Amino acid sequence: MPPTDTRTNTQLLAGRPAFADALRHHRMARRFSQLELSLECGISARHLSFLETGRAKPSRDMVMQLADGLMLPLGTRNALLQAAGFSAAFPASELGSDALKPFRDMLSDMIDRHTPNPAMVCDRHWNVRDANPVAAALLSALGEGIQPLNAVRILTDNPDAPDLVANLPEVLAEMTGRIRLEAMEAPGDAVLMDHLAALEAACARYPVKSAGPRSPVVPLILNTPGGQLSFLSTIAHFGTSEDVTIRDLRLELLFPADDATRQALAQFG
Numbered sequence: 001m002p003p004t005d006t007r008t009n010t011q012l013l014a015g016r017p018a019f020a021d022a023l024r025h026h027r028m029a030r031r032f033s034q035l036e037l038s039l040e041c042g043i044s045a046r047h048l049s050f051l052e053t054g055r056a057k058p059s060r061d062m063v064m065q066l067a068d069g070l071m072l073p074l075g076t077r078n079a080l081l082q083a084a085g086f087s088a089a090f091p092a093s094e095l096g097s098d099a100l101k102p103f104r105d106m107l108s109d110m111i112d113r114h115t116p117n118p119a120m121v122c123d124r125h126w127n128v129r130d131a132n133p134v135a136a137a138l139l140s141a142l143g144e145g146i147q148p149l150n151a152v153r154i155l156t157d158n159p160d161a162p163d164l165v166a167n168l169p170e171v172l173a174e175m176t177g178r179i180r181l182e183a184m185e186a187p188g189d190a191v192l193m194d195h196l197a198a199l200e201a202a203c204a205r206y207p208v209k210s211a212g213p214r215s216p217v218v219p220l221i222l223n224t225p226g227g228q229l230s231f232l233s234t235i236a237h238f239g240t241s242e243d244v245t246i247r248d249l250r251l252e253l254l255f256p257a258d259d260a261t262r263q264a265l266a267q268f269g
Contacts, residue, residue, distance in 0.1 A: 019063075019084040020054045022187070026070045026080070027052075029184040041069035060086045075124070075244045076186050092244035095129060103246055111135075114253055116268035118231070124182075124248035125191045126151040134268050135254070138222065138229075151252075152179065156198040162206065166221035166228060169206045174218045176203055219257045229264060230257035 038045040050056035063084050067077040078088035093099050111119035111132045118135035128149040142154040176199040183192040220231045231254040238246050256262040
């Protein structure tokens with residue numbers, strides 16, 4: 001049983017350790033009550049409360065148990081372990097390292113096989129790390145002057161984005177929701193917070209006008225010299241690896257949303 005602590009709540013909150021703050025942040029981001037998370041993790045609500053106020057210190061196993069219950073990404077689990085005074089559990093290899101070469105080869109094969117449809121690989125901050133020729137051709141217009149080429153910044157920082165993306169307000173709103181969730185999962189990530197601030201500012205400049213029911217999908221509609229191209233996107237994550245770098249990658253595959261786009265892409269086949 002956790003030791004008795006006679007300090008006031010104000011004193012406890014003021015002196016709360018980094019782990020306690022991080023745990024409370026992640027619980028609230030997941031919208032769990034203390035009781036719900038304690039049931040999920042198989043511990044008492046009282047003990048969880050003591051962990052969140054700093055009255056109790058977690059073991060390494062307890063940190064991992066809580067991270068499982070919160071469904072945290074591997075990088076965030078490492079950060080939670082380090083906040084509790086433990087070493088990281090999951091490696092974070094450089095994408096260009098020899099250890100990840102088989103994985104890079106697999107990704108290259110996947111995006112090549114997706115031709116004539118666009119495909120690209122992004123890292124956790126949405127920097128474009130690889131793309132097939134079709135995606136590269138589309139990105140060259142959207143990302144003109146944006147370095148490094150970034151899937152968020154081509155929407156927020158390119159002054160020509162409103163002319164290039166026919167449904168820019170809807171695309172911005174969808175991307176904002178995605179980045180907001182990722183920023184909640186990684187509260188110390190300044191890059192994601194900057195992305196979120198840029199997206200929210202862009203949403204204010206280009207608000208969604210329709211007040212009616214929303215479509216179940218948000219296509220990406222691009223204005224090109226040959227006419228509009230409309231795409232539906234699917235984003236794959238890689239859940240079988242224990243490496244943070246691989247888990248943080250996103251493979252984005254675009255598919256034609258109409259016959260006109262399908263016919264236009266056929267020339268790349």
